[in-house]
Amino acid sequence: AGITGTILILGHTDPLFLRELLEYRITQTVIDKAHGIQLDAAAAQAGQIPEVHLKIDSGMHRLGIDTRQPEDAAAMFALENLNITGIYTHLAATDSIAGEDIAYTRRQIDAFNGLLRTLQGMNIQIPLTHMQNSYGLLNYPDVCCDSVRIGASLYGMGSKEPHKSNVIIDLRPVLSLRARIVMIRTLEKGECFGYGMMFRADRKSRIAILPLGYVEGLPRKLACGRGTALVHGRRVPFAGLVCMDQLALDVTDVPDAKPGDTVTLIGRDGEEEIGIVDVAEAAETLHVEILCRIGQRVATVVIDE
Known part of the structure; x- marks a missing residue:
């Protein structure tokens, strides 16, 4: 290596x-x-x-x-x-x-x-x-x-939580996690999605499918809107349970979202940002656990900025 x-x-x-x-x-x-x-x-x-x-x-x-x-x-x-x-x-x-x-x-x-x-x-x-x-x-x-x-x-994690340190350093996060939409499913009002029918559409909804799940390290606890992602710079909620190899997002409010579009699960898109600490808090765990859970199936790309 x-x-x-x-x-x-x-x-x-x-x-x-x-x-x-x-x-x-x-x-x-x-x-x-x-x-x-x-x-x-x-x-x-x-x-x-x-x-x-x-x-x-x-x-x-x-x-x-x-x-x-x-x-x-x-x-x-x-x-x-x-x-x-x-x-x-x-x-x-x-x-x-x-x-x-x-x-x-x-x-x-x-x-x-x-x-x-x-x-x-x-x-x-x-x-x-x-x-x-x-x-x-x-x-x-x-x-x-x-x-x-x-x-x-x-x-670039830590140092901004006041109960953890009196020393505040403006660290710049260097890790992002992104995937592409592979499919968009349209649900009619009242239709359900995913295991246990945990997501029920309260309106005509567009559900984006991503090809990664808890095998890649995304906690199952991010299910049903606890977790969010960024699509075209807009924050959208998780829909239903995080599956082994797939997860879904409710992109109803991003009408131009389409297959092939990049989704940011950790990182910045436009003016919005989701940090590892944000993901950890939503999943009721530690940021270092989220970092360690990201699996070998996730391709690592080094970008020199």
């Missing part, structure tokens, strides 16, 4: 796949002491030393070696067949400026830094450190690590 930088797997990989990690020069996270020992044994058998980052649990209580067990972290640095090039933690509540969340985040930061000092006291050389995601960088710029793990902000 032309990627030349370091690829770090943040989750668990079974040591059975060590050869693939080595072949593609992928850096693996050590999620706990047992996992590190297993990876070390597999590396000894393979006769090659993989690069790994050590995950530390500072309070998220998911993956990682507990900050209260520095001896387990030190034991990982003593393994002969792992090259530990990084050590990191993950913060649980950086996307909130509520007092209790700020206090919890500060405790996590202090716990992680305390572990690093303990390891240094054991004469262990500390490798690359990182703990901040996008909101972690915005809300805790004083954190002194070597690297950051920004994700959503790279797509």
